[in-house]
Structure formats: C-alpha cells, structure tokens
Amino acid sequence: xxxxxxxxxxxxxxxxxxxxxxxxxxxxxxxxxxxxxxxxxxxxxxxxxxxxxxxxxxxxxxxxxxxxxxxxxxxxxxxxxxxxxxxxxxxxxxxxxxxxxxxxxxxxxxxxxxxxxxxxxxxxxxxxxxxxxxxxxxxxxxxxxxxxxxxxxxxxxxxxxxxxxxxxxxxxxxxxxxxxxxxxxxxxxxx
Numbered sequence: 001x002x003x004x005x006x007x008x009x010x011x012x013x014x015x016x017x018x019x020x021x022x023x024x025x026x027x028x029x030x031x032x033x034x035x036x037x038x039x040x041x042x043x044x045x046x047x048x049x050x051x052x053x054x055x056x057x058x059x060x061x062x063x064x065x066x067x068x069x070x071x072x073x074x075x076x077x078x079x080x081x082x083x084x085x086x087x088x089x090x091x092x093x094x095x096x097x098x099x100x101x102x103x104x105x106x107x108x109x110x111x112x113x114x115x116x117x118x119x120x121x122x123x124x125x126x127x128x129x130x131x132x133x134x135x136x137x138x139x140x141x142x143x144x145x146x147x148x149x150x151x152x153x154x155x156x157x158x159x160x161x162x163x164x165x166x167x168x169x170x171x172x173x174x175x176x177x178x179x180x181x182x183x184x185x186x187x188x189x190x191x
Contacts, residue, residue, distance in 0.1 A: 001030060006136035007038045007045040017095045018059045024098040025057055025064065031101060032108045037139050042067075047108075051140055054111045055104075063092040066099060068111050077106060127151050135177050140169030153181055161189040 003011055003026075014022055022045075029047050030036060033054060036047040044058040044067065058065040063085070068074060071088045074081055080103045085092040093099055099107075128151050132142040144167035150156065156164065156178065165175055182188055 001027065004038045004136060005134070007040055010040060010045055014059050018064070021064050021093065021095055021098050022057055022059060025066070025093070025104070028098065028101045028104045029055060029057075029108065032105045033112075037133075039136070039138060048139065049112060051138075052112065054108050058090075060092070063094060064098075066091040066093055066107075068107055070111060070114060073107065073110055073114065076110065077103075080106060135181055137174045137177055138171070141167075141171060141174035144169035153178075153185060153187060156182060156189060157187050159190055164189065 011019065011022060026038075026045070033047060033049050036049050036054065039046050039048055041048075041053060041056060044056040044065075046056040046067075046069075047054050053069040055069065056065075056067040058067065067090050069089075074086050074089075074091055080099070081091055084094070091099075127146040127149070129142040129146055131152060132145055137145075145151070145164075148159075148164075148167055150159070150164075161175070161179075164170060164178065179189075
C-alpha cells in the first residue's frame with residue numbers, strides 16, 4: 001500500500017521497531033477500513049472515514065500510541081486493553097507487538113458506531129478524485145469539488161476563489177492546498 005504524501009514524512013522520520021510496529025498497525029487498520037483517508041492530525045497519522053477520525057498512531061520513546069479519538073471507548077474493551085498501559089484517550093502498544101487485526105477491527109467498528117455518519121440526501125459524487133487525493137485534500141473537500149464537476153486543477157482557473165471556498169465541505173486547509181498547487185503550475189483562480 002502506497003503511503004499518501006500527507007503522512008509519508010511522519011513515517012519517514014521513524015526507524016527500526018518503531019517504524020515496523022507503526023507500518024504493521026497501519027496495514028491492519030487499512031484492512032478494516034480500506035477507504036480511510038490518511039491525514040496528519042494532532043501531529044500523528046490519523047485514519048478518517050467519511051469525515052470521522054477513527055484512530056491515530058503516534059510513535060513514542062517506549063511504545064506506539066493508539067488513539068481512538070474517544071475518551072470513553074477503551075474502557076469498554078478490557079479484553080483488549082488488559083495488560084497494557086492506557087490513558088483516557090490512548091492505548092500504549094508495546095514496540096514490536098502491534099494490536100491484532102481482531103482488536104483493531106473491534107475498536108474501529110466501535111468508534112464508527114459511536115459516530116454515525118449523517119446519511120447523504122444527495123447521491124454520492126461521481127468522478128475521479130485522484131488529483132485531489134494526491135494533493136492530500138480531505139474527503140469532504142474532494143466531494144465538494146466532484147459535486148461541482150471539478151476534477152482537474154486547470155478547471156479552477158474558470159472559478160473564483162470565493163466560489164470554490166463557498167462549496168459545502170471546502171475548508172481553509174483545502175483552499176491552502178489548492179492555492180499552492182495552482183501556484184506551482186503557474187495558474188490562479190479567476191479574478
């Protein structure tokens with residue numbers, strides 16, 4: 001599995017057993033939620049499904065932190081956390097001993113069931129969002145661009161910056177990425 005640019009720098013700073021444990025955890029998480037978007041939030045690789053952060057991974061000196069983005073989730077699964085150090089919002093995974101696929105599946109599914117995604121009232125957008133995904137743009141902003149039938153940077157030159165910023169799901173981070181990508185190609189939004 002190719003590591004998205006948005007998180008590759010984080011993994012690139014790790015080595016040895018830290019990197020091995022992180023990458024094995026990543027592989028197992030992506031088996032559970034293969035369509036998860038990988039982003040950096042709070043300084044750590046985070047897996048996002050339909051706008052919901054399902055978990056994050058953080059390399060620490062003596063362990064890998066598994067963050068379920070919930071202060072109450074870990075307490076519900078003593079069979080998983082038994083024998084491991086926990087805090088209110090993190091599970092300390094021993095180096096070289098990644099969580100089992102079954103444990104990850106249980107935690108991720110519990111997180112998703114705690115945060116049901118509001119059903120869409122319109123059909124899911126159709127089109128190729130690979131350009132936006134490669135730039136590291138979050139799923140809500142990618143959907144906004146697809147709903148507006150924008151699949152290439154070159155199409156943005158026909159739209160004003162304020163028109164794009166007003167699309168439902170388009171946030172300041174996505175706008176910053178779009179501005180930088182346009183500038184790199186010596187393009188700009190319509191004036």
